[in-house]
Amino acid sequence: MERTLTEVRQHYWPCRGRSLVKHVIHKCQQCKRRRCGPRIPRMADLPASRFDETRAFNTVGIDYFGPMEVKRLRKIEKRYGVLFTCCATRAVHLELAHSLDTDSFLLALRRFIARRGKPKLLLSDNGTNFVGGERELRESLAELNQSRITDELSQKGIEWKFLPPGAPHMGGVWERLVGSVKRAMKMVVGNSCLTDEVLHTVLTEVESMLNGRPLTYISIDGRDLDPLTPNHLLLGCANANLSPGRFQDKEVNSRKRWRQAQTIADHFWRRWRREYLPSLMARSKWQEDTRNVTVGDVVLMAEESAPRGFWPLARVTEVYTGEDGRVRSAELKTASGAIYHRPVTKICVLEEVEGCDGE
Structure with missing residues (x-):
């Protein structure tokens, strides 16, 4: 914007030049297509x-x-x-x-x-x-x-x-x-x-x-329990080559063997809830709310196979929301009549439909 204002003032001195240049650039369709990017919605809760x-x-x-x-x-x-x-x-x-x-x-x-x-x-x-x-x-x-x-x-x-x-x-x-x-x-x-x-x-x-990969934090204290792994549920131990415990020959036909298997599974799920699930709650990005893509919006399809200035132009014909009510993907129709289904992370809004704020 500053460069444009400098070039204009070489020939003219418009009143409120900075505001005028900003308004013109904001309305310029070519500039919009060059600088617009996807509006990534807030990260959803775990399914x-x-x-x-x-x-x-x-x-x-x-x-x-x-x-x-x-x-x-x-x-x-x-x-x-x-x-x-x-x-x-x-x-x-x-x-x-x-x-x-x-x-x-x-x-x-x-x-x-x-x-x-x-x-x-x-x-x-x-x-x-x-x-x-x-x-x-x-x-x-x-x-x-x-x-x-x-x-x-x-x-x-x-x-x-x-x-x-x-x-x-x-x-x-x-x-x-x-x-x-x-x-x-x-x-x-x-x-x-x-x-x-x-x-x-x-x-x-x-x-x-x-x-056998660890799902939970590996403690430096040797007295703590071993980190939780998927094998703890599938095999009863972390390593397929290790026995989950010592058993006597007379226990082979014991009627309580099913209790042993169930105890191992219950122990896994207790640790899974206490140690593994809390680690999934952190959100490192996509933490702010953005406007929902709305039916009627004019958008660009961010295709990896084309440079930014040549992204296809399309109009939103249908939106698909997640359980939290935010739009996660949309159906798009191009000028040729082709229909595409794309996530909102690959959609750049050029013109918002009038009379709708996307909420």
């Missing part, structure tokens, strides 16, 4: 799935990682890892997928359910394989119902929620663990080309290592 004490893997986040090359006969083929993580305990389950199609994902999902139990809620990004998987699962469940299968859980199906496209921060629970898996695989495997059997074994070892 109920992060407090789910029903059981491990009751609410699950899913993501793919890879590809990883394997040697099969004389050919080199690609394999992909499927990561399942419990949103409450942060436990990890890894499966190996032979391709990125829907059938391969469904097979991995069936193996996961057979070993960890049927989840109540699945969360994933908006990949085509996940969308296809949901459609095929629902069609299969409908066929089971027509066959008069009386299993209530099979009739209800699995609730599946997809994140808006371009919103990786909404899936931070599993995105963070995908990075940990990639680093571990890089250190263990490097650039080696393994067989399917060896790769499956390596994934299982990485899964065990991640489930």
